[in-house]
Amino acid sequence: MPHKIYITRKLPEAIKIRLAEHFEVRSWEKEDEPVPRETLLEEIKDVDGLFCMITEKIDEEVLQAGKDLKVVANMAVGYNNIDVETATANGITVTNTPDVLTETTADLAFALLMASARRLVETSDTVRNGEWGAWSPMQFTGQDVFGATLGIVGLGRIGEAVVNRAKGFNMDVLYYSRTRKKDKESDLDIEYAELDVLLKKADFVVLLLPYSSESHHLIGRRELALMKENAILINASRGGIVDEDALYQALVSGEIWGAGLDVYEQEPVSTDHPLLTLSNVTAVPHIGSASVKTRRAMADLAADNLIHVLNGKKATTPVNLQN
Structure with a gap:
């Protein structure tokens, strides 16, 4: 059975196709609306990987709900939206997307x-x-x-x-x-x-x-x-x-x-x-990295991290565990 991942926002189709070659993919498809908290808590229950944005609060409640969770790939440089300490304690790799932006x-x-x-x-x-x-x-x-x-x-x-x-x-x-x-x-x-x-x-x-x-x-x-x-x-x-x-x-x-x-x-x-x-x-509305080229590069890097970790390789840009 392939690993399951959840994506918290609509991504370019090419990124989803690439991820679907490796995983069973579910996603929140509204581009301009964050995934509701209750939806995230439900979806994370049986996934191995999470592809998230800075708009999602990945706190202890979310991480504890993700009993199979192995990696959280944040499509951002900053990761203060994630409880890294709890993730580390639970053996969950957290990654970000530095340099490309x-x-x-x-x-x-x-x-x-x-x-x-x-x-x-x-x-x-x-x-x-x-x-x-x-x-x-x-x-x-x-x-x-x-x-x-x-x-x-x-x-x-x-x-x-x-x-x-x-x-x-x-x-x-x-x-x-x-x-x-x-x-x-x-x-x-x-x-x-x-x-x-x-x-x-x-x-x-x-x-x-x-x-x-x-x-x-x-x-x-x-x-x-x-x-x-x-x-x-x-x-x-x-x-x-x-x-x-x-x-x-x-x-x-x-x-x-x-x-x-x-x-x-x-x-x-x-x-x-x-x-x-x-x-x-x-x-302006948090558009620091908002060029077509850069946002696609960020999405690709987050995808790389998911693919690597869930295939037993080292994360490309980990912020805590290095698997």
Whole structure:
């Protein structure tokens, strides 16, 4: 009998066909709606592998319900949606999809920076709504990117890719990371700074670090107060890293100039969220890796992990057990 797997979202047909060559495949077929909790708990009871997204909370209840479960393949770099400790204790391999989305996510982070600096969404809406009046000297003025100081919080692969883009704009780059990376400083022509110093000096602060209990609300009221009045905060990592109430107050009061957000504490973000009422917030719906090429590569890598583990081989990108 072939192993059984469950897929929690509609995937490109080519990926499903590939998986069906190895497994008995069941899936939730609605593209824009997460699998209901009760459906997931029922479906996982007799499967050997789970192909999931960051929208699914794979907690102890789910893992305990999956009595035959051997592998959880998360189609994302982050895996804070999964109780890795419980999975490990139960001998379940957890995998993610790093590397393949590095350049695409860096593109999005820098696009958010540019859009926020030059007020692209706000001014586009002005044109579409017929509100574009006569030209005036300071109308729609934004912030310069070329020659500005960029502060990167979290210098992983995506952070390094953002540095490469910033160098094309002649930006001075500061970085903060829990572990200083001296070997990168000369290669990338960047300077290490403690977080408080970075926040005080940077014109743009880009968050690119993983979410954990230690990074929860890393950027709060105190940190925002350190930033320049013309500074722009970009979050392309995870929503919980920023205290959104504090960010709202900082933006309303003029403590900082603007923000570009791809991620939120609760997703999808509510349409009545206070941040969405502000014209100096550029908000997009968690599209960091959303290119056709990258999403397909992520799906292929998640499929690789399922195929390898359930065929007794080593996972390609494990985050806990290495089978």
